[in-house]
Amino acid sequence: MSKAAVKPLFQEKLTRQVRATIKGTDAKDPVALQYLYDVREDILDVNERYDPIGDNAHSPVPAIVHRYPDRALLKITDICAVHCRYCFRKEMLQEESGVLPQDTLESALSYLRTTPAIREVILTGGDPLTLDTTRLGALLEQLEAIAHLDIIRIHTRIPVVQPSRVDTDMAKVFSRLEKALYLVIHVNHVQEINAEVQEALLKLSRTGAVLLSQSVLLKDVNDSAQTLEALFRKLLSLRVKPYYLHHPDLVKGSGHFQVSFEKGQDIMKDLRGRVSGLAQPHYVLDIPGGYGKMPLTPSSLQKDAHGNYTIEDYNGVHHAYPPKREE
Ligand SMILES: *Cc1c(COP(=O)(O)O)cnc(C)c1O
Ligand code: SF4
Helix, strand or coil, X not given: CEECCCCCCCCCCCCHHHHHHCCCCCCCCCCHHHHCCCHHHHEECCCCECCCCCHHHHCCXXXXXXXXXCEEEEECECCCCCCXXXXXXXXXXXXXXXXXXXXHHHHHHHHHHCCCCCCEEEEECCCHHHCCHHHHHHHHHHHHCCCCCCEEEEEECHHHHXXXXXXXXXXXXXXXXXXXEEEEEECCCHHHCCHHHHHHHHHHHHCCCEEEEEEECCCCCCCCHHHHXXXXXXXXXXXXXXXXXXXXXXXXXXXXXXXXXXXXXXXXHHHHHHCCHHHXXXXXXXXXXXXXXXXXXXXXXXXXXXXXXXXXXXXXXXXXXXXXXXX
């Protein structure tokens, strides 16, 4: 461990909704831990990175990340309604320049139009639902006009951190779509889901969108089977299917959120015995360097006699974890 303050502080950013779901002033509150600055963030580990999942390795044009042939990310904005302390794109979010400039957006759309192998576009950011409804509607119309796209997916935290944003106009924009719309909602603890959030999720599901969730496994926030069981049961009852449980990425200053692979695997095993198969997400690691997400199963994750891990990517290539420094 080395101690250094090389980058400006990732500013705290919370919504009224988030403040309302923090219970008291307890520093151990599972919502507060996700959003309030913690001095432990200034402890940097040599294995941590500014681009922990290797987005930059697969960016053919600005704002597009095309790692798998059939699907591509479109990072439409660098603004989020909140700043999660463990954010894997926090370097990008620090600047807050907003929605993509028109020429960058045009070249990104042109890449999508001229790459027929892409069947699915994933809007991400930042948070795509921070766009105003007119802009969001216009973007979705442009995507809808690309014949080879079957699926539009949106990764968002808005329904959980700013449920009032999910209004009738937004619902109309979603209802109009002919292509399949998947909304993947980032949520980590059942305490984040109050009555307003429930209402927003139900409103979204009535648009015909398929709702999925993704959570990050975070020490002291949700690293127990019991906590995740409560979250996943709640989500399923609100028509949201748990999709991914992410092992925390090696983000700079995230040491206090890290959980061991063994603990993650034990939690998954425990969950299998506790809840419906519907409530079982894939427990995945995004392999540093841009090698993709892999389920953390006993066959893909191996530990040698010296205690070093390797993870096998979908091409069958093994990668040291944490990665070697020069990678
Ligand atoms: C996570 C991710 C996707 C989507 O992966 P799925 O496994 O389909 O959810 C696509 N592209 C990139 C670059 C990603 O990081
Ligand atoms: S919602 Fe996602 S992108 Fe936005 S700050 Fe949180 S982790 Fe980062």
